[in-house]
Amino acid sequence: MLISVDNVVEEMILAKDIYNTSGAILLKEGAHLKKSYIESLKEKGIKTIHIKEESFYDKNIQKVVKESTRKEALNIVQDTIERLPFSQDKNIKQITFIVEKIVDELLNGKNIFMNLLDIKAVDDYTFDHCVDVCVLSIILGKNLNYSRDELIELGKGAILHDVGKILVPQKILKKPDKLTYDEFEEMKNHTVYGYKILQNVPEMSESSIDIVLSHHERYDGKGYPNGLKGENISKYSRIVSVADVYNALTSERVYRKKGKNQEAIEYLTAMKESQFDSYIVDIFIEKIAMYSLNRNVVLNTGERGIVVDINRKFPSRPVVEVLYDESGQKLLRSYCVNLLEHNSIIIDDVVN
């Protein structure tokens, strides 16, 4: 792919040799571009170079949190949730540690809203879901200009928001069919169970614990366990409820195939006046859930591809790398289309 030297970033891989005016090789194909090389190319007046496309995309497809951090978080959350309700040991130092780590990675990351939907869960719904909801909530909090301390408080409640489910019988949790009235009442109890599990844990603030109790409260007062309305629901809980519902709708569950991002956005939009804080939903959709890197999309031309770059001011018009033509044939050579420059092309569908 031919790109302007101005857009070259470190670690891209050169796809063709670069020569100077007298024909001597300046840089050989395969070179990993370093800052000093890029500056030297600019000094020598070289305007464009060929780079290997994989390297370009690898560079852009960064995870929102490091894979190692995510794995560590999963282990810690599983360990904590399985220990806390059944032990005298109320120490949650590891939770504080991992939430601080996630917050710092998110505060230091440049491309937060571009990469979000990469944090997808598959198998073990509960623990993955805890980590996803934590990450989503922290990103939302960051977009609401929360301080580091506030983000940590929010993240600790978010990562443990469903801790009470450990006390709900598995046959209810994993039931593929609709729950009976009694089963649903028991399921609802996970909020109160969670509150009780955490209330004597010294490292959890009241605001963090409130998330565990109130993340199923709804703006119109039809939520549980206390039927709180509007601003009587804490802001942290309002944030986590949006992250929780979004993640549940887009994750693989026992009773439902993985939902589409688009459908989850439509659901949140439809419910934003009644169930959620509409301001938080607006921020969530605009900054987070629109389109993210690596999403598979279908264009209205019938072509299919993946989102490879986001236009920050117009998140609904990303850059798409087209990989398949309208008849479903894989292209021998993919190409990129910037939807910002092609107004007639829109994304018809987002597919998993």
Ligand SMILES: [Fe+2]
């Ligand atoms: Fe819950």
